[in-house]
Amino acid sequence: MNGHLLMNGPTRILYCNCTYAQVVPKEVKEAVLKKLCASEVAFEAVADLCEMSARQDPALKRLADGGAIKVAACYPRAVKWLFAAAKAPLPQDGTEVLNMRVHNADEVAAALFSPELKPNLPVGKTAASHAQMSALT
Numbered sequence: 001m002n003g004h005l006l007m008n009g010p011t012r013i014l015y016c017n018c019t020y021a022q023v024v025p026k027e028v029k030e031a032v033l034k035k036l037c038a039s040e041v042a043f044e045a046v047a048d049l050c051e052m053s054a055r056q057d058p059a060l061k062r063l064a065d066g067g068a069i070k071v072a073a074c075y076p077r078a079v080k081w082l083f084a085a086a087k088a089p090l091p092q093d094g095t096e097v098l099n100m101r102v103h104n105a106d107e108v109a110a111a112l113f114s115p116e117l118k119p120n121l122p123v124g125k126t127a128a129s130h131a132q133m134s135a136l137t
Helices: 026-038 049-054 058-064 076-085 105-113 130-136
Strands: 013-016 044-046 069-073 095-099
Touching: 013 026, 026 105, 049 058, 049 076, 058 076, 069 076, 069 105, 076 095, 095 105
Parallel strands: 013 044, 013 069, 069 095
Antiparallel strands: none
């Protein structure tokens, strides 16, 4: 299976609307959200992971500790660091991040709805410097 996992039980999906940084193309995030809403798949939507990380929102810890998860947001390295900065590291082998900055809505939705989990968090340090975090947003 080349490191891909089949998810057992309901698929956990997290959608980030990137409300404040606005780095994800509006048409992509709107189309992904529309596809999620039209599906019968359970998902959780948040306004902005960057803002939640800055506040160290306890919801990030709950999301990180809940097992395998797919995150529709931006770059996998940014998502990894945002959770780590909030003291809520994501599971390395149980997180797939779908990058709405570089993929179109159909590609993101197809991956979200697939029963296969393709972990893609970068390996290495989870602590990012302020300069590194600023470069990602």
